Amino acid sequence: MSRIYNFSAGPSVLPEPVLLQARDELLEWRGSGVSVMEMSHRGKHFSLIAEELESDLRSLLGIPQNYKVLFLQGGATAQFSFIPQNILQGKTRACYVNTGAWSEKAIKDAQSYCEVVVSASSENTKFTSIPDFSGWVLDSGAAYLHYTANETIHGVEFPEAPGGNGLTLVADMSSNILSRPCDVSAHGLIYAGTQKNMGPAGVTVVIVREDLVGKANKNIPPVFDYAEQVKNNSMLNTPATYNWYLVGLVLKWLIGQGGVEAIEQRNIAKSDLLYQAIDKSALYHNPVEINCRSRMNVPFILADENLDKQFLAAAEANGLFELKGHRSVGGMRASIYNAMPEAGVLALIDFMTEFERTH
Numbered sequence: 001m002s003r004i005y006n007f008s009a010g011p012s013v014l015p016e017p018v019l020l021q022a023r024d025e026l027l028e029w030r031g032s033g034v035s036v037m038e039m040s041h042r043g044k045h046f047s048l049i050a051e052e053l054e055s056d057l058r059s060l061l062g063i064p065q066n067y068k069v070l071f072l073q074g075g076a077t078a079q080f081s082f083i084p085q086n087i088l089q090g091k092t093r094a095c096y097v098n099t100g101a102w103s104e105k106a107i108k109d110a111q112s113y114c115e116v117v118v119s120a121s122s123e124n125t126k127f128t129s130i131p132d133f134s135g136w137v138l139d140s141g142a143a144y145l146h147y148t149a150n151e152t153i154h155g156v157e158f159p160e161a162p163g164g165n166g167l168t169l170v171a172d173m174s175s176n177i178l179s180r181p182c183d184v185s186a187h188g189l190i191y192a193g194t195q196k197n198m199g200p201a202g203v204t205v206v207i208v209r210e211d212l213v214g215k216a217n218k219n220i221p222p223v224f225d226y227a228e229q230v231k232n233n234s235m236l237n238t239p240a241t242y243n244w245y246l247v248g249l250v251l252k253w254l255i256g257q258g259g260v261e262a263i264e265q266r267n268i269a270k271s272d273l274l275y276q277a278i279d280k281s282a283l284y285h286n287p288v289e290i291n292c293r294s295r296m297n298v299p300f301i302l303a304d305e306n307l308d309k310q311f312l313a314a315a316e317a318n319g320l321f322e323l324k325g326h327r328s329v330g331g332m333r334a335s336i337y338n339a340m341p342e343a344g345v346l347a348l349i350d351f352m353t354e355f356e357r358t359h
C-alpha cells in the first residue's frame, strides 16, 4: 500500500490513525458484536458514540452551555437555505459579506427567503481581500450578519470574527472549523460540513444559540427546523451513523494532538512555509492580501499557464495529488487541513522548487 499526499479541498485527507482505528473496528465495535454501520441509532452503543461526539466537540471549541449542537445532513449548502428559514424571526432582511464563491452561493440561496443586504464585497479585488470593516453597511433592522470564515476556493480567511455592531453573527466555517480557536460566544450560529477538518462527507455541524431556536418560518418541513432537531437530538430522521462515528474518531485524534490551540500552531507553521516558498519564487504567485491569506487553502498561479498541465502531471509522479485549482479561478490550490502532515507540505515545497529550477 502506498498512500499519496492528498491536497484535495474536500473530501480531503484524514488522519491516518483514524483510518487505522476505523479499519480495526470495522467488523465489530468494542465488544458489541456488530459494526457501527449496523447499529440502531437508538441503541446503547450508538448513544455512547453520539454523547462523546457532542461532548468532545463542546470541549474542543469551548461551546457554552446556552448553545445547541446539531449533526445534520444536506451539507453546508442546505444551511444556506435553512438559516434564513430558521432565524429571520419575522424580519425581512439579512446582511451578508461577500468574500468569494461560497459567500455568493449563500447569498443567492438566502435571496429566496429574504432581502439580502450585501454589507461589503471584495469582488472588485477579484476576492483577494477582506473589505475594510469601517466601510461595512450594517443594517440594524437585519436579522443577522453572515460571513464565510474561510473561502475555500479563493483562499481568503478572516483572521478573526468580525464585529457585527450588535447584529447576530452567523459563520460558515466549513473549511476552517477546528483549525484555530474560535469565540463561539461571539456568534449566534456557526455551521460547517465535516468533509474538510472533521471527517468524511455526510454530516453538517450546526452550533446555534438557544434563543435562536424555535423561531422558524411556519411552513418549514420539520426535518429542517432546528427546534425539531434539538428536541430529537439530531435524530428526527435516521442520522448518518457511521459518519458520526468517524467524526468522533477525528475529534479524539485532535484532542490527542493537543486540541485546537496546538493544531493552530502547526497550521501556522505549515502555511507559513508554503507562502514563503511561493513569495520567494519567480514562477509561483499567490494573489491574496497577506493579512487574510488562508491557512487551509493556498491557491497559487504559475507565471506561464502553459506549464499547468506539466506541473500537475509531474506533481502526481511525485506522489502529490489534487493540486488543480478550482475551475472558476484556475491555477493551483493546495489544501492543507489539520490532517495534512508537515512532511506533505515540505514534499510539495521541494517539488515546486525543483519544478521551478527545471522550467
Ligand SMILES: Cc1ncc(COP(=O)(O)O)c(C=O)c1O
Pocket: 010, 074, 075, 076, 077, 078, 102, 148, 150, 151, 152, 153, 172, 173, 174, 175, 193
Ligand atoms: C466554505 C464552504 N461553504 C460551503 C460549502 C458547501 O459544502 P457542501 O458541499 O457540504 O454543501 C463548501 C464546500 O466546499 C465550502 O468550502
